[in-house]
Amino acid sequence: MKRASFLARLVALGLAAGHPSAPASPAPCAAAHCWRRLASRLPVRRLPLNPQQLTGEWHMAETESDLSGNTLYFFADGRFAASEWADILPETLTDLGHWRIEENVVFVSPDPRVTWTTQRDRRFLLLALPGVGGPARLLGLDDSLQFLEEKGFTLDWLRFLAYQRARSWPAGQASAEWQRVMRAWRPSFFRS
Incomplete structure (x- = not known):
């Protein structure tokens, strides 16, 4: 599959800001049921999760290009951030909050400062x-x-929609990395 810009992915998903065809999220399936649906149709293996495997920077690798990207950041202290960037958009955090692992599933929950609808996986x-x-x-x-x-x-x-770990950072660099990521915090971008 050819790489596509993140904007093209948003359009394909119908998730562009204010897009009238943005899908209403159905009631979420239980994680075990979601896994069974996926595993019954694709030859994938579910891997065990631990914080060391998760901590780091994750990119939507198949949609990443020189013109746009989408990144998830997971920090060992339980913080996470999600960002988008493009040739005409500086890196901008679209979501911010905390993560936890329960029953081999990563759950992310938004920070109270995120007052807009993120329309992203939780x-x-x-x-x-x-x-x-x-x-x-x-x-x-x-x-x-x-x-x-x-x-x-x-x-x-699946390759198009899934994130791939791009890098991790030593524990001593996590604070500096968080400060770098937070420079992309622009809540005014989402206010009308």
Whole structure:
């Protein structure tokens, strides 16, 4: 699958800001049920999750280009941030809050300062794709799984929707990395 800009992904998902066809999120499936739906249609393995595997910077690797990107940041102290950037948009945090792992599922919850609708996944599974080696992927169980079902459960769509860990940082650098990420905090961007 060719790489696409993040804006193209937003349009494909119908999630562009104010887009009239933005899907209403259905009631979330239980994580075990979500996993069964996914595993019954694609040859993926669910990987065990621990904080060391999660901590770091995750990119939507298949949508990443020189013109746009989407990143999740997970910090060892339980903080997370999500950002978007493009050639005409500086990196901007679209979500901010805390994460936790329960029953091998990553849950993210927004900070009270996030007063806008983020329309993003709030639960993630860590997956291994078919074949030996290759990076683990984080797949959202809310909007991303629903979209994957609508598009027919192909590995190309899974690669397109899932995040891949780009890097981690030593514990001593986490504070500096958080400060760098927070420079992209622009809540005024979301106010009308």
